[in-house]
Amino acid sequence: MGPVIAVANQKGGVGKTTLAVNVAACISYRWKDTGRRILVVDTDHQANASYILSRDSGKYEETLAAIYQDEIARDYRDLIQTTNVSGVDIVPASPMMASEEMKLASREKKGYRLKYFLEFNASNYDLVIIDCPPAINLFVLNAFYVADQILVPLPPEDLAIQGFQQLMAQVQAVREINPGLSFLGVVVNMLTDRVRIHREIRCFLEEEFGDKLLGIIHRSVRIQEAEAMNLTLLDYSRSSRSFKEFLGVADNIIEDLGLK
Numbered sequence: 001m002g003p004v005i006a007v008a009n010q011k012g013g014v015g016k017t018t019l020a021v022n023v024a025a026c027i028s029y030r031w032k033d034t035g036r037r038i039l040v041v042d043t044d045h046q047a048n049a050s051y052i053l054s055r056d057s058g059k060y061e062e063t064l065a066a067i068y069q070d071e072i073a074r075d076y077r078d079l080i081q082t083t084n085v086s087g088v089d090i091v092p093a094s095p096m097m098a099s100e101e102m103k104l105a106s107r108e109k110k111g112y113r114l115k116y117f118l119e120f121n122a123s124n125y126d127l128v129i130i131d132c133p134p135a136i137n138l139f140v141l142n143a144f145y146v147a148d149q150i151l152v153p154l155p156p157e158d159l160a161i162q163g164f165q166q167l168m169a170q171v172q173a174v175r176e177i178n179p180g181l182s183f184l185g186v187v188v189n190m191l192t193d194r195v196r197i198h199r200e201i202r203c204f205l206e207e208e209f210g211d212k213l214l215g216i217i218h219r220s221v222r223i224q225e226a227e228a229m230n231l232t233l234l235d236y237s238r239s240s241r242s243f244k245e246f247l248g249v250a251d252n253i254i255e256d257l258g259l260k
């Protein structure tokens with residue numbers, strides 16, 4: 001199995017899902033004709049990534065909920081399904097995962113379900129991208145226990161930056177159990193150049209993160225349009241600035257993880 005990237009931020013609506021699906025699409029675009037494959041794992045009961053990537057408006061029969069329910073005894077390969085992006089497969093989420101998360105607390109191996117699932121079923125993927133929910137809950141812990149890298153979308157807002165410190169404290173705590181967990185970087189999302197505070201925070205983040213700032217995605221209606229059509233920007237608007245920005249982030253990840 002290739003590297004596992006968890007896209008995480010406990011704050012809601014910051015662009016985790018948008019980043020996860022578009023980075024997957026852009027890396028698969030760069031990997032065109034190489035036969036390499038990417039697996040997206042949707043661990044959020046809102047199932048937004050499943051919707052955007054689905055071929056059939058998000059209707060999936062088998063979902064990730066299965067791995068959190070039973071004992072880890074059966075072959076779960078049928079949970080992996082194709083998407084509307086060539087070279088990208090998905091393990092979709094479902095709304096019923098909301099109640100599973102609570103029940104998981106009393107189940108065995110509660111933090112390791114995703115790790116076992118991926119180890120047994122995703123060995124032929126060259127990259128795994130996990131879209132996390134806006135929380136620090138057991139599903140996020142499952143993601144952090146199996147991830148090699150954490151990727152964090154960050155809006156140019158003071159409160160989001162404060163939240164980032166809390167997230168990093170969690171990552172630090174998880175390192176006692178998963179010492180291989182690294183910080184891949186941040187992507188500033190929803191930047192508007194004409195907003196002065198955005199420009200100021202951008203400067204601050206550029207200084208603060210240096211080459212761990214993997215890219216800047218401007219606020220753009222193209223992103224919402226693409227999602228409403230359940231498409232990534234790769235298939236919605238390859239000429240858009242947003243697509244080029246996501247491609248830049250993808251190229252930095254390819255470079256940093258040696259995925260050329």
Ligand SMILES: Nc1ncnc2c1ncn2[C@@H]1O[C@H](COP(=O)(O)OP(=O)(O)OP(=O)(O)O)[C@@H](O)[C@H]1O
Pocket residue numbers: 011012013014015016017018019044046048132133134189190191217218219220221223224227
């Ligand atoms: N750069 C952007 N410009 C405009 N809209 C954006 C941008 N990034 C994300 N959005 C929109 O903002 C909303 C939230 O984005 P997204 O779903 O990716 O965030 P999230 O962090 O995954 O949310 P949640 O925490 O609920 O899972 C979506 O409607 C998305 O289309």
Ligand SMILES: [Mg+2]
Pocket residue numbers: 016017018044048131132133
């Ligand atoms: Mg999301």
